[in-house]
Amino acid sequence: MNIITFLMGAKISPVRPGKGLQAPSEDLPKLQQYYRQHIQPKASQYERLRIKSLKQCRTRVALFVLTLVVTLLLVWHYWYDLMYYSSLGPEASFALALTPVLLMFFWCQKPIKAFQKQVKKNLFPLIFRYFGDDFTFSPNDGLPLRPFRDAGILPKHDIAHSSDFITGSYKQVELGISELVLKSEYRDSKNKKRTSEVFKGLAMTFTVPQNFGCHAVLIRDRGLLGKLSSSYSGLKQMKLEDPVFEKEFDVFADNQINGRVLMNPLFMERLLDLSKKFGRDLRCAFHGRQLLILFPSNKDRFETASIFEGATFEKEFSQIHSEMQQLFAIIDILKLETRTGYQA
Numbered sequence: 639m640n641i642i643t644f645l646m647g648a649k650i651s652p653v654r655p656g657k658g659l660q661a662p663s664e665d666l667p668k669l670q671q672y673y674r675q676h677i678q679p680k681a682s683q684y685e686r687l688r689i690k691s692l693k694q695c696r697t698r699v700a701l702f703v704l705t706l707v708v709t710l711l712l713v714w715h716y717w718y719d720l721m722y723y724s725s726l727g728p729e730a731s732f733a734l735a736l737t738p739v740l741l742m743f744f745w746c747q748k749p750i751k752a753f754q755k756q757v758k759k760n761l762f763p764l765i766f767r768y769f770g771d772d773f774t775f776s777p778n779d780g781l782p783l784r785p786f787r788d789a790g791i792l793p794k795h796d797i798a799h800s801s802d803f804i805t806g807s808y809k810q811v812e813l814g815i816s817e818l819v820l821k822s823e824y825r826d827s828k829n830k831k832r833t834s835e836v837f838k839g840l841a842m843t844f845t846v847p848q849n850f851g852c853h854a855v856l857i858r859d860r861g862l863l864g865k866l867s868s869s870y871s872g873l874k875q876m877k878l879e880d881p882v883f884e885k886e887f888d889v890f891a892d893n894q895i896n897g898r899v900l901m902n903p904l905f906m907e908r909l910l911d912l913s914k915k916f917g918r919d920l921r922c923a924f925h926g927r928q929l930l931i932l933f934p935s936n937k938d939r940f941e942t943a944s945i946f947e948g949a950t951f952e953k954e955f956s957q958i959h960s961e962m963q964q965l966f967a968i969i970d971i972l973k974l975e976t977r978t979g980y981q982a
Contacts, residue, residue: 639946645699650692652685653948660956669959672768677951680761684949687753692945694749702742709739754942757949758802762940765955766804769962773806775940781816781841789923789930790855790873793836795820800841802940808966809975812845815965817939818932839934842965844974845927852896854924856887856909880906886913900924908971915967929974 639648661669758777766775780800786792797820804815820837855873873890876897883906891897913920920933939961943953969975 641946644692644696644946647696650689650696652689653950657952659952661959665959665963669768669955673952673955676764676768677761677955680764681950684753684757684761684951687756688945688949691749691753695746698742698746698749702739702746705742706739750945753945757942757951757954758940761951762954762958765951765958766806766962768955768959770806770808773804776803777801779803779816780818781814781843783818783841785843785925785928786841786923786930786932789853789925789928791857791921791923791930791932793820794822795836796823797821797833804940808969810847811969811974812843813965814843814845816841837932837934838936839932840939842931842933842968844929844931844969846929846974847927849927850896850900850924850929852891852893852900852924853926854889854891854897854900855921856889856923857921858887858919876901878906879903883907883910886910905972908973912968912971915964915971929972931968 639650644650659666659669659673755777758775762777763775766773778801780803783792783798783800799819799821800816802817804813806813818837818839818841819835821833822836823831823833826832853873854876873892874894876889876891876894878884878889878901880903887909889897889901891900909922920931922929922931940958943951947953
């Protein structure tokens with residue numbers, strides 16, 4: 639079923655079985671075992687809820703269409719009276735007439751939104767526990783932004799929205815992961831307040847046992863202007879030995895000695911690989927015991943599958959597993975678990 643067949647009145651019935659879990663062959667047996675033991679027993683319950691949500695939505699859509707038709711007929715029939723007796727003007731009068739329609743449009747979506755919200759609240763934490771007993775998932779919470787601000791890599795913004803907060807540990811490295819959207823406010827030519835998106839993607843923290851002994855910031859090469867004037871107070875630009883890395887990144891550090899230890903040739907090679915794998919516009923910083931990374935992405939991660947697909951949660955589990963393996967690769971590629979740090 640899809641949105642077209644749904645609106646055309648296709649029968650809403652349970653969907654079984656799913657397409658199966660998707661994962662590399664070496665990971666699949668463990669994934670399947672966890673799925674059968676912890677997730678599959680709950681699938682039938684959520685499948686019944688999915689069916690109920692779709693039926694409620696279809697009933698509301700029928701009422702929405704009826705309301706829309708009646709409203710348009712009334713507006714068309716009484717348009718002259720509206721214009722003659724109302725002091726609001728054509729645009730405001732039309733908007734006022736359509737207000738009930740818009741409210742009903744959002745009302746139609748509520749059953750589906752409620753279903754998706756319940757899945758993320760109750761089932762996703764169970765999925766994330768597959769990666770370790772200490773893993774948690776909170777859809778409405780977000781990663782604290784102060785460490786990114788203190789490290790000097792947080793873009794200037796007026797509005798911040800952070801969600802889908804994941805915490806846990808991998809190879810003795812503590813992880814914090816969250817989806818993040820930053821917006822700035824401005825006035826247009828008519829002095830109306832507008833917003834523009836300055837960042838959308840993932841914010842990540844990797845906390846190691848000891849202090850790195852250096853505050854270092856890595857950003858994409860900003861050209862001549864960036865090399866002449868740094869906005870990072872107290873940090874000095876480092877001259878690096880790797881010309882390929884220096885062409886890609888500008889690096890600033892408050893401790894040139896420890897900075898060079900961190901920016902050794904092997905690390906620079908791994909970070910270049912990471913940049914190619916996770917996004918060329920990533921920016922990161924070493925600050926205290928943390929490696930902080932921001933990388934832009936328009937993709938919404940850690941979301942439920944389409945409401946028109948069966949609630950087997952095989953797709954969600956497979957997708958989350960794939961995403962988490964990519965994030966674990968950051969630790970593997972940079973070998974953070976071997977970094978004992980340097981006391982400042």
